[in-house]
């Protein structure tokens with residue numbers, strides 16, 4: 409039997425029943441693992457809901473991994489509630505978006521920097537969002553060496569190479585199937601087999617042929633098929649390599665410092681992440 413696909417980036421905003429149904433559809437479609445990703449109070453809550461759904465799903469849902477963190481939209485907040493990293497597999501999503509919010513650039517970089525340090529202390533990989541912020545993203549990742557995933561990559565091939573040089577994995581979303589996304593296809597071809605990942609970023613960005621509706625983890629199959637064609641590799645091989653890559657990151661190979669598992673268990677909070 410095939411290893412199954414790993415959707416490395418999905419958000420859950422529905423009720424427990426809706427979340428469980430989406431996970432069951434994913435499993436039926438051949439998705440055996442999903443990373444539930446936080447970033448706001450709502451999204452962090454969704455991670456817990458997805459985890460509970462998988463636990464109650466009795467083998468009919470994918471295995472759910474958990475990432476919690478604060479995304480760029482939470483920057484500058486004076487009070488960020490504590491986060492629980494006890495069962496977390498990654499910190500995220502975190503990062504910079506100057507396309508939508510260039511005016512909060514300084515606060516965004518501060519929040520990202522603090523969470524890169526936190527991830528290092530906890531020995532967890534990071535999930536990074538970066539849009540129109542190539543220079544600052546590279547600057548921070550050079551200043552605070554980190555491991556992890558650049559999610560929903562939409563940058564240029566040269567930015568992609570810089571991130572690969574820093575050891576990052578590149579995750580490709582359904583955008584790669586959009587007609588106008590030549591640059592994403594070009595970048596996806598720059599990524600070597602052992603650094604490539606696939607994701608939905610659901611409920612956003614449904615791939616062709618589902619484009620226009622809500623996205624869900626089951627649809628990562630369309631993106632994976634498209635990528636296999638684009639890269640001229642057998643579909644099964646792409647499934648196997650992308651899943652193996654994701655598991656390698658999450659195994660913590662080369663991440664962080666000794667003793668950090670204890671730091672996670674100590675229930676460390678993120679109170680110190682608030683910026684005033």
Ligand SMILES: [Zn+2]
Nearest residue numbers: 417445501609
């Ligand atoms: Zn996301």
